Amino acid sequence: MCGYSFDNLKNIKREQLGEWVPMELYRAIRLIGMYEGLPMKGKGTTFTVGKKIGEKFPINTVEEALALFEDMKIGVPTLLSKSDETMRIQVDDCFCKGVESKQKEKVCDLEGAILAGAMEKVLDKKVHAKETKCHVSGDVHCEYEVTFMDK
Ligand SMILES: [Zn+2]
Numbered sequence: 500m501c502g503y504s505f506d507n508l509k510n511i512k513r514e515q516l517g518e519w520v521p522m523e524l525y526r527a528i529r530l531i532g533m534y535e536g537l538p539m540k541g542k543g544t545t546f547t548v549g550k551k552i553g554e555k556f557p558i559n560t561v562e563e564a565l566a567l568f569e570d571m572k573i574g575v576p577t578l579l580s581k582s583d584e585t586m587r588i589q590v591d592d593c594f595c596k597g598v599e600s601k602q603k604e605k606v607c608d609l610e611g612a613i614l615a616g617a618m619e620k621v622l623d624k625k626v627h628a629k630e631t632k633c634h635v636s637g638d639v640h641c642e643y644e645v646t647f648m649d650k
Contacts, residue, residue: 553616
C-alpha cells in the first residue's frame with residue numbers, strides 16, 4: 500500500500516520531546532481548528548479524514564479495531580449491541596470529557612468516522628457512524644450508532 504502506514508508513523512525519533520503531545524493540542528486541532536475553523540463545523544471533512552485514518556488501522560477484526568482505538572487513547576470503547584445492520588458503541592474517556600460548552604453540542608464526529616473506517620475495513624461493508632451522545636451535550640458517555648450495509 501502506498502502512502503503513510505501506521506508502522507511508519509510509529510518511527511518517532513524526536514530526541515528531546517519524545518512521542519507524546521499534550522491533550523490540549525489534540526483538542527485545539529479538533530475543536531478550534533476543525534469544529535470552529537472549517538465550514539459546517541467540519542462535517543464532511545471529519546467524515547473523510549476519519550474514514551481514511553480508520554481504513555489504515557492495522558487490524559483484522561472488530562475486537563482489534565476497538566482495542567487499537569483504546570491503545571491510541573482516542574477513547575475506551577464498549578460494544579453495547581451488535582446486529583447484522585447496526586452496532587452501538589459507547590466511548591468513555593473521550594478527548595472531549597471535561598470540555599465545557601454553552602451550546603449542547605456533539606463534537607466527536609471525527610472519532611466516530613475513525614471507528615466507521617476501521618469497521619469498513621474489517622467487515623468489508625459500507626459503514627456510517629452517527630454520534631448519538633456526547634459529554635459536551637451533557638451525556639455521561641459519548642456514544643455512536645454504527646450502521647452497515649453491503650457495498
Ligand atoms: Zn463527545
